[in-house]
Amino acid sequence: MKVYLEIAGERREIQLERAADGLYRAVLDGRAVEVHAEELRPGVLSLLMDGRAYRVVAEETVESEDWAVHVGRERFAYRMDDPRSLRSRLRANEHGDGPRTLKASMPGRVVRVLAAEGDAVTVGQGVLVIEAMKMQNEVKSPKDGVVARLLAAPGDAVGAGQDLAVIE
Amino acid sequence: MEIKKILIANRGEIALRVERACRERGIATVAVYSDVDRAGLHVLEADEAYRLGAAAATESYLRGDKILEIAKQTGADAIHPGYGFLSENADFADACERAGVKFIGPPASAMRALGSKTRARQAADAAGMPRTPGSTTGLASVEEALEVAEKIGYPVMLKAAAGGGGKGMRAIAKPEELPGAFESAKSEAERAFGSGEVYLEKLIEQPRHVEIQVLADEHGNCLYLGERECSVQRRHQKVIEEAPSAVVGAELRRRMGEAAVRLAQTAGYTNAGTVEFLLDKDGNFYFLEMNTRLQVEHPVTELVTGLDLVHLQIDVAEGKPLALRQEDVTLRGHAIECRVYAEDPENQFFPSPGKITRLLQPGGPGIREDCGVYEGWTVPMDYDPMLSKLIAYAPTREMAIARLLRALDEYVIGGIRSNLGLFRRILQDEDFRRAAIDTGYLDRLLSSGPARECEREPEVKLAAALGAAVLETRRTVSTNGASGGGPAERAWKLAARREATR
Numbered sequence: 249m250k251v252y253l254e255i256a257g258e259r260r261e262i263q264l265e266r267a268a269d270g271l272y273r274a275v276l277d278g279r280a281v282e283v284h285a286e287e288l289r290p291g292v293l294s295l296l297m298d299g300r301a302y303r304v305v306a307e308e309t310v311e312s313e314d315w316a317v318h319v320g321r322e323r324f325a326y327r328m329d330d331p332r333s334l335r336s337r338l339r340a341n342e343h344g345d346g347p348r349t350l351k352a353s354m355p356g357r358v359v360r361v362l363a364a365e366g367d368a369v370t371v372g373q374g375v376l377v378i379e380a381m382k383m384q385n386e387v388k389s390p391k392d393g394v395v396a397r398l399l400a401a402p403g404d405a406v407g408a409g410q411d412l413a414v415i416e
Numbered sequence: 417m418e419i420k421k422i423l424i425a426n427r428g429e430i431a432l433r434v435e436r437a438c439r440e441r442g443i444a445t446v447a448v449y450s451d452v453d454r455a456g457l458h459v460l461e462a463d464e465a466y467r468l469g470a471a472a473a474t475e476s477y478l479r480g481d482k483i484l485e486i487a488k489q490t491g492a493d494a495i496h497p498g499y500g501f502l503s504e505n506a507d508f509a510d511a512c513e514r515a516g517v518k519f520i521g522p523p524a525s526a527m528r529a530l531g532s533k534t535r536a537r538q539a540a541d542a543a544g545m546p547r548t549p550g551s552t553t554g555l556a557s558v559e560e561a562l563e564v565a566e567k568i569g570y571p572v573m574l575k576a577a578a579g580g581g582g583k584g585m586r587a588i589a590k591p592e593e594l595p596g597a598f599e600s601a602k603s604e605a606e607r608a609f610g611s612g613e614v615y616l617e618k619l620i621e622q623p624r625h626v627e628i629q630v631l632a633d634e635h636g637n638c639l640y641l642g643e644r645e646c647s648v649q650r651r652h653q654k655v656i657e658e659a660p661s662a663v664v665g666a667e668l669r670r671r672m673g674e675a676a677v678r679l680a681q682t683a684g685y686t687n688a689g690t691v692e693f694l695l696d697k698d699g700n701f702y703f704l705e706m707n708t709r710l711q712v713e714h715p716v717t718e719l720v721t722g723l724d725l726v727h728l729q730i731d732v733a734e735g736k737p738l739a740l741r742q743e744d745v746t747l748r749g750h751a752i753e754c755r756v757y758a759e760d761p762e763n764q765f766f767p768s769p770g771k772i773t774r775l776l777q778p779g780g781p782g783i784r785e786d787c788g789v790y791e792g793w794t795v796p797m798d799y800d801p802m803l804s805k806l807i808a809y810a811p812t813r814e815m816a817i818a819r820l821l822r823a824l825d826e827y828v829i830g831g832i833r834s835n836l837g838l839f840r841r842i843l844q845d846e847d848f849r850r851a852a853i854d855t856g857y858l859d860r861l862l863s864s865g866p867a868r869e870c871e872r873e874p875e876v877k878l879a880a881a882l883g884a885a886v887l888e889t890r891r892t893v894s895t896n897g898a899s900g901g902g903p904a905e906r907a908w909k910l911a912a913r914r915e916a917t918r
Contacts, residue, residue: 305830
């Protein structure tokens with residue numbers, strides 16, 4: 249099976265064949281590699297490659313589209329980038345000129361709304377203020393546009409990833 | 417009096433820490449919890465547990481009335497308050513005494529004598545210990561403030577008498593800045609602590625924060641258990657603590673220790689407490705304040721003295737005289753503690769509560785972790801976001817640093833952001849390694865720019881890409897079966913949610 253990954257800022261194409269009992273033959277950007285993978289417990293891989301051992305730990309962020317693996321002490325954020333996958337198509341919609349949805353990056357409480365529906369906003373302008381653990385964080389508009397919908401009001405408790413407003 | 421059952425009026429790692437000591441002594445434990453802490457470790461590991469109320473601390477862990485009620489109903493002989501919450505609340509200590517439940521800490525009178533910084537400065541004078549020049553009573557007006565500042569000389573520090581954590585605190589370089597700072601510090605203190613009392617002291621330039629652990633029984637005996645250095649701070653919050661301090665020798669330790677013991681005895685102090693000092697470049701020390709509770713960073717003292725402070729606290733509360741003398745207290749080796757927080761160093765240290773989806777914890781020689789979380793636990797947004805204290809102990813400071821770095825490499829926290837990377841940066845920093853630190857050290861390090869990105873090895877990048885690909889393909893396969901939660905299923909959920917909100 250073929251996997252497209254965007255990892256550590258680089259786009260990589262990986263052809264992955266499961267050979268036998270944890271052994272994988274991979275072609276990564278044209279280079280052939282053999283790798284042995286043992287999943288010790290869900291999300292924790294022991295990877296052997298040319299005799300070198302790596303601990304690869306998947307970080308499953310619950311409500312986000314960005315995943316990460318930890319290799320040793322380093323954290324690599326990655327995205328699956330398969331043009332045919334549902335996920336990638338959904339994401340593509342978010343990056344064009346179309347409407348963009350503001351999401352809560354963490355659970356918290358909405359303390360202030362800084363723009364009303366119909367207001368024009370510029371990129372970087374604060375739209376709402378969320379408070380968590382007694383600290384306030386401004387949620388900013390990702391583009392120039394108009395606040396099409398406000399989906400949260402002061403006092404609302406919001407979860408991570410929850411939609412807060414739509415900017416058109 | 418023998419204590420048979422203790423109610424722990426706290427949560428997180430410190431509640432678990434106290435429960436463990438109780439279990440070691442065969443003392444039964446009663447936990448209390450708020451709605452968001454039902455699945456907390458301190459509930460899981462207790463013998464009994466009772467609900468307090470909603471998540472907000474004012475509805476739960478600060479409800480002294482409910483906590484005392486539960487103590488009476490369960491027949492608890494004593495209450496351990498941990499740190500924070502009710503631990504330094506003299507009224508609560510009084511209420512415990514009236515209810516016939518032993519408060520494991522100092523008497524309310526000692527808390528009152530030392531709880532306010534201005535009163536503590538008066539107590540320091542009574543004990544004949546050095547303190548920073550400045551006022552020992554609240555300032556009535558800007559005029560009085562200007563007068564005091566003129567006398568002690570600029571720069572000065574304006575501080576809230578009831579303060580803590582840097583609130584109501586202002587550094588002032590010249591007289592013109594004083595009137596504005598006076599008003600803003602006063603109102604900030606009023607809002608944060610319900611008291612607008614502020615006072616002035618001379619600003620000590622580039623001080624180190626060195627504190628003395630004291631322990632007093634109810635028979636007039638008081639010991640000092642060496643010092644801790646907590647100079648690595650961000651916005652007046654401790655980040656790394658160690659024992660002993662690299663710059664405190666036997667003679668200075670004795671002088672600081674004896675001063676701390678004098679203060680404790682003057683105030684009629686009992687149980688464990690900490691006297692905080694600033695240490696200037698010339699080795700002069702100045703009394704800062706006394707914390708009338710068990711400190712977060714007590715484990716570093718435990719490791720270098722070989723003592724268990726919670727056991728000793730319980731001994732004292734049972735009315736036993738201290739079984740050791742000052743000459744029995746010896747320091748051995750070096751211990752360093754990191755306060756692991758759910759916060760994002762790359763995003764102005766913003767708190768990062770949420771679900772811990774992955775947790776790999778370090779172990780092995782010389783590593784102690786006092787941890788209040790587990791894989792699958794959701795870190796609530798309602799309290800201090802400390803997850804754990806990671807402590808390394810080794811024969812020397814250099815080895816303790818190496819050990820801590822090794823443990824940090826073993827540590828993985830997934831799902832939320834943490835400050836683990838910050839510790840790696842500090843522990844590898846040349847100034848920290850040669851102990852060239854003061855309370856401004858970390859702010860200087862952080863303002864020197866983002867951490868230098870070390871070049872990643874191509875092989876490690878390759879392993880990351882392959883590992884991610886292997887995990888993705890496995891998830892895709894497994895979600896066809898009954899097990900769930902993999903990326904494919906998440907993608908489906910995300911899509912469904914989007915559809916629903918359109």
